Amino acid sequence: MLPELSHMDRITQLQDEIQQLLTIMTNSLAYLTSRSNFLQVSEDIPVTKQRNSEKFDPPDVYEANQKELVNDLIVKAKQVEYLIQSLPIPEPEEEQAKRLQALQEEMTQANEEYVQAVNRTKELHGQVAAVLREML
Numbered sequence: 001m002l003p004e005l006s007h008m009d010r011i012t013q014l015q016d017e018i019q020q021l022l023t024i025m026t027n028s029l030a031y032l033t034s035r036s037n038f039l040q041v042s043e044d045i046p047v048t049k050q051r052n053s054e055k056f057d058p059p060d061v062y063e064a065n066q067k068e069l070v071n072d073l074i075v076k077a078k079q080v081e082y083l084i085q086s087l088p089i090p091e092p093e094e095e096q097a098k099r100l101q102a103l104q105e106e107m108t109q110a111n112e113e114y115v116q117a118v119n120r121t122k123e124l125h126g127q128v129a130a131v132l133r134e135m136l
Contacts (some may be wrong), residue, residue, distance in 0.1 A: 014083040021076045028069040036062060 040047045052117040057065065091099075 010083060010087055014080065014087070016082045017076065019082055020072070021080055024069075024072050024076055028073065031065065031069065035065075 035055075035057045037051055038047045038049055057061070
């Protein structure tokens with residue numbers, strides 16, 4: 001049971017890391033779109049809108065922040081990749097089928113024992129009820 005728990009812990013950790021990666025991506029896109037200035041990328045398409053200077057970062061600060069965002073994304077992506085590599089290899093289908101069959105047999109046996117216990121309880125209840133009726 002412990003190896004299965006550690007596998008589930010890895011899966012949960014992987015889920016958390018992917019969530020963090022998506023958060024970094026979202027925040028990066030929000031920064032890149034909100035703190036950049038409008039630049040003309042083609043001579044055929046003029047820039048028709050300008051932002052106030054306090055609404056965008058200077059080019060050197062913007063470039064440094066871009067590099068930091070890229071670095072954060074790369075680090076998080078490598079962490080996700082490492083966790084994926086550490087996941088166990090799935091067992092073959094034949095072994096899964098055997099394990100499921102064994103679990104099915106255990107469940108059938110446990111169910112039979114439960115039915116027997118319920119029947120025995122009903123018998124004992126009937127006996128106790130009969131004794132009480134005789135006493136009263």
